[in-house]
Amino acid sequence: MTEMDRRQFLVAAGGLAAVSLFPSELPAAPILIEPLKLGLVGGGRQGRAILAELAKIEGIKVAAVCDNDATRLSGVKSRAGDAEGFEDHRAMLDKVKDLSGVIIATPTHAHKAIALDAVSAGRHVYCEAPLAHTIEDAKAIATAAAGAKTVFAVGHEGRSNPVYQLARSFFRTDAFKDMVMMRAQCNQKTTWRVGSPDPAREKVLNWRLDRELSTGLMGEIGSHQLDVVHWYRNRHPVSVRATGGIRLHTDGREIADTVLAEFAFEDGARFIYSTTLASSYEGKYEVFEGSNSSIRLAWSHAWMFKEADAPTQGWEVYANKQQIYNEAGITLIAGATQLAEQGKLKEGVGLPNSSLYYALADFVKCITEKKPAVCSAADGYRTAVVAILANQAVAKGGEIKIDESMLKVG
Amino acid sequence: MPIPPDLPVTPVTPVTPVTLAVSAMGTRFELVLLGDDERRLRAVGEEAIEEIRHWHDRLSWFDRGSFVSHLNARAWPGPVTCDPEFFALLELCREVWAASGGAFDPTVAALMRASGFRDQAREEDAIARARAVTGFDKVELDARARTARFAGPGVGIELGAVGKGWAIDRAARILREGGISGALLHGGTSSVMGLGACPGAEGWPVKLGVKPGDPTVVLRDVSLGVSAGAGRAVEDASGVHGHVLDPRTGRSADGVGLAAVVGESCALADAWSTAVLVEQARPQGMPPGLTSLIGPGEDGAGPWRIDGPHAATLIRS
Numbered sequence: 001m002t003e004m005d006r007r008q009f010l011v012a013a014g015g016l017a018a019v020s021l022f023p024s025e026l027p028a029a030p031i032l033i034e035p036l037k038l039g040l041v042g043g044g045r046q047g048r049a050i051l052a053e054l055a056k057i058e059g060i061k062v063a064a065v066c067d068n069d070a071t072r073l074s075g076v077k078s079r080a081g082d083a084e085g086f087e088d089h090r091a092m093l094d095k096v097k098d099l100s101g102v103i104i105a106t107p108t109h110a111h112k113a114i115a116l117d118a119v120s121a122g123r124h125v126y127c128e129a130p131l132a133h134t135i136e137d138a139k140a141i142a143t144a145a146a147g148a149k150t151v152f153a154v155g156h157e158g159r160s161n162p163v164y165q166l167a168r169s170f171f172r173t174d175a176f177k178d179m180v181m182m183r184a185q186c187n188q189k190t191t192w193r194v195g196s197p198d199p200a201r202e203k204v205l206n207w208r209l210d211r212e213l214s215t216g217l218m219g220e221i222g223s224h225q226l227d228v229v230h231w232y233r234n235r236h237p238v239s240v241r242a243t244g245g246i247r248l249h250t251d252g253r254e255i256a257d258t259v260l261a262e263f264a265f266e267d268g269a270r271f272i273y274s275t276t277l278a279s280s281y282e283g284k285y286e287v288f289e290g291s292n293s294s295i296r297l298a299w300s301h302a303w304m305f306k307e308a309d310a311p312t313q314g315w316e317v318y319a320n321k322q323q324i325y326n327e328a329g330i331t332l333i334a335g336a337t338q339l340a341e342q343g344k345l346k347e348g349v350g351l352p353n354s355s356l357y358y359a360l361a362d363f364v365k366c367i368t369e370k371k372p373a374v375c376s377a378a379d380g381y382r383t384a385v386v387a388i389l390a391n392q393a394v395a396k397g398g399e400i401k402i403d404e405s406m407l408k409v410g
Numbered sequence: 411m412p413i414p415p416d417l418p419v420t421p422v423t424p425v426t427p428v429t430l431a432v433s434a435m436g437t438r439f440e441l442v443l444l445g446d447d448e449r450r451l452r453a454v455g456e457e458a459i460e461e462i463r464h465w466h467d468r469l470s471w472f473d474r475g476s477f478v479s480h481l482n483a484r485a486w487p488g489p490v491t492c493d494p495e496f497f498a499l500l501e502l503c504r505e506v507w508a509a510s511g512g513a514f515d516p517t518v519a520a521l522m523r524a525s526g527f528r529d530q531a532r533e534e535d536a537i538a539r540a541r542a543v544t545g546f547d548k549v550e551l552d553a554r555a556r557t558a559r560f561a562g563p564g565v566g567i568e569l570g571a572v573g574k575g576w577a578i579d580r581a582a583r584i585l586r587e588g589g590i591s592g593a594l595l596h597g598g599t600s601s602v603m604g605l606g607a608c609p610g611a612e613g614w615p616v617k618l619g620v621k622p623g624d625p626t627v628v629l630r631d632v633s634l635g636v637s638a639g640a641g642r643a644v645e646d647a648s649g650v651h652g653h654v655l656d657p658r659t660g661r662s663a664d665g666v667g668l669a670a671v672v673g674e675s676c677a678l679a680d681a682w683s684t685a686v687l688v689e690q691a692r693p694q695g696m697p698p699g700l701t702s703l704i705g706p707g708e709d710g711a712g713p714w715r716i717d718g719p720h721a722a723t724l725i726r727s
Binding site: 053195196351354 | 451457468473490492496526530
């Protein structure tokens with residue numbers, strides 16, 4: 001074994017064996033024969049991130065940008081090049097007739113009007129998650145999308161993430177076996193506040209801190225991780241118990257900056273979720289604990305930790321392994337074959353692109369290949385309902401039942 | 411308009427500055443923000459921090475998902491369409507490369523690697539091969555189509571000598587738009603911008619070097635870019651080679667100490683400080699609005715050479 005081989009296949013001693021999972025081939029970028037014209041509604045942070053990812057997909061032309069805030073419109077217009085700028089999405093839909101799709105990256109409470117108008121105008125839609133800030137709005141969007149012949153994708157990016165897809169294939173086999181427990185967190189240190197010298201504008205921009213408009217941490221952050229659980233399990237919780245409080249940002253806000261929730265499933269499984277804006281410790285991850293192995297997902301990386309008594313499957317002997325605390329994890333690596341050929345496994349096993357990139361690339365592929373969305377409006381609706389109820393449980397400080405009938409679109 | 415020599419001193423007010431920091435571009439960026447509304451200072455500062463993170467993600471040479479990696483993988487045979495902001499950065503690089511006679515050159519990465527400053531040992535044959543793909547003239551920019559194309563295989567760009575300043579310029583714009591007029595921003599202390607003045611001072615004083623005679627630059631709505639010769643060196647049979655490479659010859663610029671440039675744009679100050687360090691002199695093509703400061707050589711001998719419009723107004727010896 002060469003020195004490089006030895007390093008690549010180094011097995012750390014002690015604890016469980018953790019294997020990093022990586023798909024052997026990464027999805028290829030969409031190939032566009034004709035430029036695909038898209039319109040972006042929302043010029044805030046997420047809109048900017050979307051533009052940066054779209055810039056890496058050849059053949060995409062952002063032909064129109066829209067924001068009802070003049071400063072943000074000016075900013076997003078300068079970043080998008082020769083895109084036409086609009087303050088009103090209806091004017092954009094009316095004027096730019098050859099827009100194939102619309103990307104909605106506005107505040108959550110503004111999704112419904114834009115989504116309904118875009119669907120009605122026959123445009124493909126990529127709508128950021130959560131789908132809406134109320135169950136009624138989410139249902140209206142999902143109903144409209146169900147009747148449309150166009151693609152309607154919801155931006156729960158985990159479903160497009162190649163490492164998450166690979167890990168899910170293990171999750172559904174005996175390599176993982178019986179579900180024991182699920183837990184996840186998203187820790188950041190940020191005020192979640194937007195500053196402006198204009199108090200009226202500042203109030204509008206701080207919709208996430210407005211109890212009437214915000215789905216709180218459970219919706220704006222937690223819904224993405226909840227959706228991973230829903231997608232992995234193909235089922236939804238039957239109840240949620242939650243609590244929350246302001247642990248750091250005592251600046252007059254009424255939205256909790258720290259939240260703890262427990263979701264119960266019909267089969268007795270539990271999903272424990274915590275999120276805070278007061279500490280960045282350990283960041284964002286999801287863990288699925290099984291009787292044969294546990295899987296840890298961290299958006300750009302994923303690992304599998306095998307139990308010592310789990311059956312050996314063979315392939316894991318050659319897998320790349322990393323020490324995570326006192327456990328050795330098999331790294332789940334997207335594009336492993338290609339990286340191994342290039343001798344680059346040692347350079348890092350993270351995904352080359354963000355989950356947002358893969359979600360947008362999937363949206364483009366679904367349009368050009370006439371396929372259904374990777375995360376449909378119905379998927380997004382169900383996750384939005386659970387997240388909204390969880391946020392209500394945080395505000396109430398108790399348990400809320402999730403009736404199966406609430407999760408049906410029709 | 412030049413700032414008069416006697417700068418008004420900002421009165422001392424009982425304000426606790428808000429300090430924010432982020433790890434990006436292989437160093438630590440820090441923002442010190444002044445004002446009386448701590449809540450807004452922090453909120454606007456976080457947006458500026460996000461902007462720095464955003465450019466870290468776009469400019470990273472190591473991250474396979476960055477736009478620089480996207481470009482390096484595809485601009486030969488290319489072309490690659492760039493967004494307006496990234497294209498503006500490439501145009502800025504071309505402007506400084508041309509005006510500095512090639513002393514600043516973002517295509518130097520292959521040369522750095524072949525010279526032993528990356529992940530492989532120094533090798534003369536590799537240096538010769540790297541020289542053949544070094545030179546920003548091998549980066550073809552089409553402003554009308556907003557595309558970049560490399561002239562051949564092996565060409566690549568690394569924007570480490572300008573990226574920190576570029577990010578600071580953009581972060582400062584967010585601070586100004588957010589109504590913040592007093593702030594110090596720096597990336598690893600080598601790319602610095604001062605907005606307004608710190609309390610009780612005429613600006614934000616930054617001392618270059620540690621010796622008593624070393625100058626202090628008072629940053630008041632201007633930026634400072636610093637490049638230093640001290641740092642890594644590799645040794646082989648032919649001798650010791652410092653990490654400051656002249657992109658035109660492929661050789662280390664020996665005996666260099668410290669070079670700094672003061673100017674309105676932090677990106678330009680950053681890029682030009684590299685050119686001044688490589689030349690160890692003020693390049694002829696350097697814009698008159700920039701001030702160059704060249705420290706004593708590695709041996710510490712010799713005076714500081716200061717040349718430019720800020721010499722009389724913002725630099726204290």
